[in-house]
Amino acid sequence: CGVFGVIGPPDAASFVALGLHALQHRGQEAGGIITHEARTGFHAAHRFGLVRDNFTKASLIDSLPGSLGIGHVRYSTAGSKGGTQIRDVQPFFGEFTMGGAAIAHNGNITNANALRRELIERGSIFQSNSDSECIIHLMARSIQRTIPERMKDALRRVEGAFSIVAMTRTKLIGVRDALGVRPLVLGRLGDVWVLSSETCALDIIGAELVREVEPGEMVVIENGEVQSHRPFEARRPRFCIFEHVYFSRPDSILGGRSVYETRRAIGVELAKEAPVEADLVCAVPDSGTPAAIGFSQASGIPFAMGIIRNQYMGRTFIEPTEQIRNMGVRLKLNVNRALIRGKRVVLVDDSVVRGTTSLKIKEMILDAGAAEVHFRIASPPTAWPCFYGVDTPDRDKLLAANMTADEMRVHLGVDSIRFISLDGLYRAVGEAQGRDASEPQYCDACFSGDYPVRPTDMISAGRIR
Ligand code: 5GP
Ligand code: SF4
Ligand code: MG
Numbered sequence: 205c206g207v208f209g210v211i212g213p214p215d216a217a218s219f220v221a222l223g224l225h226a227l228q229h230r231g232q233e234a235g236g237i238i239t240h241e242a243r244t245g246f247h248a249a250h251r252f253g254l255v256r257d258n259f260t261k262a263s264l265i266d267s268l269p270g271s272l273g274i275g276h277v278r279y280s281t282a283g284s285k286g287g288t289q290i291r292d293v294q295p296f297f298g299e300f301t302m303g304g305a306a307i308a309h310n311g312n313i314t315n316a317n318a319l320r321r322e323l324i325e326r327g328s329i330f331q332s333n334s335d336s337e338c339i340i341h342l343m344a345r346s347i348q349r350t351i352p353e354r355m356k357d358a359l360r361r362v363e364g365a366f367s368i369v370a371m372t373r374t375k376l377i378g379v380r381d382a383l384g385v386r387p388l389v390l391g392r393l394g395d396v397w398v399l400s401s402e403t404c405a406l407d408i409i410g411a412e413l414v415r416e417v418e419p420g421e422m423v424v425i426e427n428g429e430v431q432s433h434r435p436f437e438a439r440r441p442r443f444c445i446f447e448h449v450y451f452s453r454p455d456s457i458l459g460g461r462s463v464y465e466t467r468r469a470i471g472v473e474l475a476k477e478a479p480v481e482a483d484l485v486c487a488v489p490d491s492g493t494p495a496a497i498g499f500s501q502a503s504g505i506p507f508a509m510g511i512i513r514n515q516y517m518g519r520t521f522i523e524p525t526e527q528i529r530n531m532g533v534r535l536k537l538n539v540n541r542a543l544i545r546g547k548r549v550v551l552v553d554d555s556v557v558r559g560t561t562s563l564k565i566k567e568m569i570l571d572a573g574a575a576e577v578h579f580r581i582a583s584p585p586t587a588w589p590c591f592y593g594v595d596t597p598d599r600d601k602l603l604a605a606n607m608t609a610d611e612m613r614v615h616l617g618v619d620s621i622r623f624i625s626l627d628g629l630y631r632a633v634g635e636a637q638g639r640d641a642s643e644p645q646y647c648d649a650c651f652s653g654d655y656p657v658r659p660t661d662m663i664s665a666g667r668i669r
Pocket of ligand 3: 489490492553
């Protein structure tokens with residue numbers, strides 16, 4: 205998901221809508237905005253679909269007055285079995301003795317089921333199926349006298365990954381879990397302060413990056429001032445390495461590094477680790493493009509646009525049903541036949557999850573008359589589900605959990621397939637010595653099975669041991 209918040213401009217909702225539009229790649233299922241105006245109080249709108257189709261000036265923006273606002277774009281994660289309802293769409297709102305508060309959450313609470321059961325037994329009435337709603341109920345039960353203090357209380361009971369943007373009548377609040385698994389940055393445009401999942405949403409409104417909200421930090425912004433709190437026990441951060449590989453936009457800056465540059469470096473590493481003789485390097489666009497450019501630069505094999513992407517399709521993976529996902533590949537990608545015929549092609553993609561994309565692409569590219577197809581993948585084999593906010597399926601559906609690389613080569617019917625090594629990936633994100641196995645610098649659980657936060661609910665449900 206993507207979260208965004210702003211305090212200070214007369215028309216906060218316009219800023220939030222622009223910010224969410226720049227974060228749309230983080231979730232396309234639904235979006236919501238809550239604002240506050242001193243005279244009229246809180247205002248909210250939640251809609252399915254894209255920000256640009258819903259939050260226009262003529263329709264919703266004018267119904268969201270005020271100079272303080274937060275928003276959320278939703279990407280449904282594994283939990284939403286019966287499909288998302290509009291009441292699952294964030295931000296969520298709660299009324300407390302000291303006034304209202306709204307929160308927008310990116311990440312996943314790994315003990316949400318356990319907390320929900322306990323809260324329901326004690327009288328909480330849940331409105332949604334979302335794990336994030338627990339936070340509101342935990343806040344309601346807190347005996348603290350301010351909303352930031354109640355949030356701290358609540359979040360100390362929550363396990364898992366969270367980057368949260370929240371607001372009261374007068375404050376904009378940002379929090380990251382102690383490991384800082386999901387991103388969150390602080391930006392500013394004159395007197396206006398902004399919180400955003402990624403820096404690309406600061407660019408769209410002309411705000412400058414001040415700094416990241418740090419892992420384990422809560423920032424409270426009021427009257428143009430930023431206060432920093434440290435509600436959680438300090439730990440070595442474990443930022444999601446997959447944000448660098450796929451999830452974030454390539455024009456964002458993560459941990460002081462250009463995402464594009466990291467992806468290009470992954471391609472360079474891949475060319476070193478898994479060289480191959482070929483005529484063309486092609487990307488599976490858009491997510492494979494920067495790594496393909498790096499592969500081409502390091503190998504000297506020319507880069508070409510052998511696969512063309514229909515710009516009017518979103519991210520295929522994010523369509524929740526199997527059937528749509530299968531069609532999705534063809535709706536989104538097509539082979540540039542004239543270029544491919546008779547060529548030995550290196551195809552670079554960011555990751556192989558179920559293998560749906562790779563299988564379809566291989567069919568299309570052999571159909572177009574390619575002489576050879578060599579897959580080069582910009583992440584290690586995805587062999588474990590993510591429980592921290594990225595929607596990966598259970599192990600039985602993950603290709604790499606059930607096949608060796610050589611079995612995948614046979615299954616996909618390609619001439620070769622190679623994945624970047626975990627150490628190679630760490631080098632590409634700037635860790636010259638590779639992965640520190642005793643205390644890894646990132647979360648890489650979907651590749652290593654090394655989960656930095658115990659997935660409590662998944663263990664209880666028997667989905668993992
Ligand atoms: P597959 O078709 O193998 O199931 O998924 C691989 C494709 O989906 C890749 O081209 C990649 O761009 C995208 N993708 C891969 N991993 C993930 C993920 O964990 N989350 C999301 N949202 N998309 C992914
Ligand atoms: Fe990121 Fe993978 Fe960790 Fe999930 S398991 S937070 S996708 S590195
Ligand atoms: Mg892709």
